[in-house]
Amino acid sequence: MRVDRVVIVGASVGGSRVAAGLRDAGYTGSLALVDPDPDAPYDRPPLSKQVLAGDWDPARISLGSPGQWEARRHVAAATSLDPVGRVLRLDSGEELPYDRLVLACGALPRTLPGMPRPGVHVVRTLADSLRLRDDLDRIGSGKLVIVGGGFVGAEVASTARARGIGVTLVEAAAIPLSGLLGDAAAAELALLHADNGVRLLGGAPVAGLVGGREVTGVRLQDGTTLPADAVVVGVGVRPATDWLAGSGIPLDADGGVLCDEHCAVGADRTVYAIGDVARCHDPRLGRHVRVEHWTNAVEQADVVVAGIVGPELGVHRHERFVWSDLYGGKVALLGCPEPDDEVSVVRRDGPRRRFAVAYHRGSRLCAALTVNWPKALMTARRAMAGPAGADDVVSAWKEL
Template identity: 75%
Template sequence: MTGRGVVIVGASVGGTRVAAALREAGYAGALTLVDPDPDAPYDRPPLSKQILAGDWDAARASLGDPEEWGATRYVAAAAGLDPAARLLRLDDGTRLGYDRLVLACGAAPRLLPGMPLGGVHVLRTLADCHGLRADLDRIGDGRLVVVGGGFIGAEVASTARARGIDVTVVEAQPAPLSGLLGEDVAAELSLLHRDNGVRLLCGTSVAGLVGGVSVTGVTLTDGTTLPADAVVVGIGVRPATGWLADSGILLDTDGGVLCDEYCAADADHTVYAVGDVARCHDPLLGRHVRVEHWTNAVEQAAVVARAIAGPDPEPYRHEFFVWSDQYGGKITLLGRPGPGDETDVVRAGGPRRRFAVAYRRGARLTAVLTVNWPKALVVARRSMATRGDADDVVGSWKNL
């Protein structure tokens, strides 16, 4: 058995931020990073945009070298955990002891029936990105079907459309992101696809994939078959925590690790979780939440590093900030819209679709969506930081 010190399972943004923050806080003990991805550590947001488009070399997405933090790196997957013995088992047979364990193991994409099949892709790793990019090169100006109109699906559609590819997006909801943004706002946002020549089919799902060795089409539940030279599946992810099933670590129904407000998963605060796997208690909401966004992983990594390095831990407070680069512009969401929120929409002039949405509960501003309008975001951030009311921010937008 080797190890002790802090062992971090996962070398994406959450895990690497924990390692860097621990060293910055003066932690001098052993650090170990465990990740089965031989290309790690790298940042994921560029995978659906700059790297897929060929505008960036993958080196620009690097999150650093574990040697910078004096960390030992194992290219292996976590396979089992014994919290009582403080022992982590890897799939190559290695056993690592630890004083503190950080679960930053991320999530795995949900798949369609019939996968794997040639020409059908998910986008989670750098290897996935390279494989998809090669297929986009292969099909030229052919036909791409994107299953799922969330942020990843929309970014892939945007990148492919910029290459001249014929793109169809299939979305099961009435409009992409309608569960998060509400149907009216989501319908307005979805017009970005139409503006850029992307066909959007909503309210239908995939019944099956057509093809032998490689995909040739996608059959929908409404009976339509879409011809396809390539398919990208972006229908969500599932926390990569199956290996924790017999560990005693508490998981929720979707596999998220249940944590307190310090991101600790056990009473002794020896096991922590960050990023896509962590369902942490939010004292402001009074419930546990799991957030699958970059900023959340960064915030939780800072909380965990402070809790381990001490002496004054601070509880997790998530701002909920999400951004997406699509069709040459930027979409941002600040705050978390609620199902009963009212909305005020302010539209700005210009050559492309540009607007902002204030979500409110009475006078209180609860969330803000901005589309291709950076100044509106600046105003919104200022208002939410000072707990300004919705009328104030809407009035300010109208004066921009």
């Protein structure tokens, strides 16, 4: 089938990468980018770091202009989809026919009861980051409570501490990120917060927000109230796919779009899904996986471009890489730890906490976490791309 009309829902890194990639690959048909965020397209990782700190002007995170890709930009939200008639409907009243549709609509932040409320923030959009930055200016050296100890919560804590703000980080799990990293590695990583003056409360589920019109604190389920001049909520996200209900597009229980290893939804391959909304089949694991990381969206976008322009289908390999800037250093996770992995930790002395964790099943290296140790990360990358085993990597780390 000839492809003359491509519509992309979502203008963040995945959607913009598809648009640019299609033009680079020689696609000459019509191209539409749909996103309700008037500031898109821009890169999200700096929102909780450089933009929030005021170190970067927002223009620096731009991913380009739709005009560069000869794409028509629709500042609107998708409201419904007719995959049989191949028509996307927007809240502006427009209807967009398509030959290929790319679902790159991202995710929505989970919230607490009582939100929205002045002084309570999520960090998902550029506007969110700028509002929080203004509020941090307002509170000066006051008290910030962050609910959720994942990467975004940790990055906001790091940025706020650099501004001299008192930070309490509250996490429902006993150790932040233990579900991803395992208890041993997560406990090592959590020490970064204490090193930098953050009060970390693990095993502390939140009951609700305190205050009238404006927030004054956070109440824990044990009855403790944490005074707060501002609150950041980083308790995860959910796929932004409510509008797909009743469309026939297959969704998992959490709203993720089920697709194959080519990121295609259905046998006719007229609809694709990438990024936070995509639950793609991983042939190596034998199951569908949804990954909420920047590199995943970029890799899937390239697979979709190959699928649209052909002649051969691309395959998403699920080569996972996650990084975070924390307290002036770098945290990197290569691969995907599993709960039954064996764990080996190598530490190095120095002015800043530095360590590496190898996740392995027998002699096979499955994943690696490195903290403030670029050479250890390079060693792990080479090992996972070649025949070296976990013992070889750990031995090499000890010699660095």
